[in-house]
Amino acid sequence: MTVVGTRGATLTEGRADFPTGFVWGAATASYQIEGAVREDGREPSIWDTFSRTPGKVAGGDTGDVACDHYFRHADDVSLMSELGLAAYRFSVAWPRVQPHGSGPVNARGLDFYSRLVDRLLEAGITPYVTLYHWDLPQALEDAGGWPERDTAYRFAEYAAAVYARLGDRVHNWTTLNEPWVAAFLGYGNGVHAPGRTDPAAAFRAAHHMLLGHGLAARALREAGAREISLVLNLSPVITPAQVADPGAAPSAADAEAVGRIDTLLTRQFIDPAVRGEYPAEFLDIVGRNGGVDHIRDGDLAIINQPIDLLGINYYNPCVVESGPGQAADAAWPGSEDIRFCPADGVPATAMGWPIVPNGLSRLLVRLSDDYPEVGLIITENGAAFDDVVEDGRVHDARRADYLDGHLRAVHAAIADGADVRGYLVWSLLDNFEWAEGYRRRFGIVHVDFATQRRLLKDSALWYREVIARNGL
């Protein structure tokens, strides 16, 4: 039996066919793969400084060499061709382009991305460029970082410089990757660079990132960019009972906890970007955490630039319940009286992240109901497992299972009417996983960091088949 859903998603006895033109790809980020941190005029980013600070990154790992992609990008593009990728999402390192975060543009830094884009286009792979995936020039952090308003203006200037060089060939532009993580782990709980722990600074950072997004989106649009997106880390926020039973009704207190965390995680970012407003409840929370003076008249109009796509990075749901007396979590200022809970009864990845594929369909359907004006693309989804190389193979069946389950969830959401245009797996390569260093492997391609040898894992071979079939 074939069931035809809306938007061209069909399901035939376990097979899931995706709509024609669905974009299949993979994603990476500059600091996680490039290495070459002193090459061609690059100066330090906050991640160079942070990773060199003892105790911040597991194993004392740094991105100094990473996957050596700066020097191996041509081979890496060949790997992408071998997999049949239609799209490759990568980020540009701001400190290569403007080594001190402002001032003259470093042409040699841009040359690298220009070569990469040419290679991709020769291979028939569409580049998706992210302008900020967390590697802020250290000089800008020294001047106050994202909590300082000026950083937003510097970001827009940098974005325009990248567009001026690549805009003739690149049509898909993302301003920011996961501003929630960059602001609240960077300035809230200090687990990420620059490692500050100041709730007021975290809220200011988040607002200035959004302002930078608006300013950059406006500049890119004026310069002629065709497709502009913002990438957010999103999760459905659910109660412990809803892990197993999505329909379980929450108590009034749990519903309040869920709503508040959803405001901090989701609506803090989407509402201003897509609707030009902050939720009133959100402004109350900011008011109690340092005040709202940094949100100036006119900012929301700047932030509210038309975007063509909302990029979704999904890994797991966020499980919370009411917890009277609980202190706010440092990553979630405003979360007083809320308890963050494990997801009982489901398997977890090597990160300890619960595997709940239907969380992705719930999220996609909710987003397309609440924000119908914006198209969706999965810009990251994937899993870390403790892979082993055996006789030249990596039998990572659990990763392929994870991807299969989440792709079925995407398919179900499309059949329910969600406007999902593509799926980019995280990640092409094992890489520098931020505070976890190299011990957490997310790649569908294994990297031996001692020899830089690449090896397609079973999940990569599986993904190649999925792409070739346009479905499961």
Ligand code: FCB
């Ligand atoms: C996301 C990041 C990405 C990667 C994955 C596992 O939060 O955007 O760089 O680290 O998590």
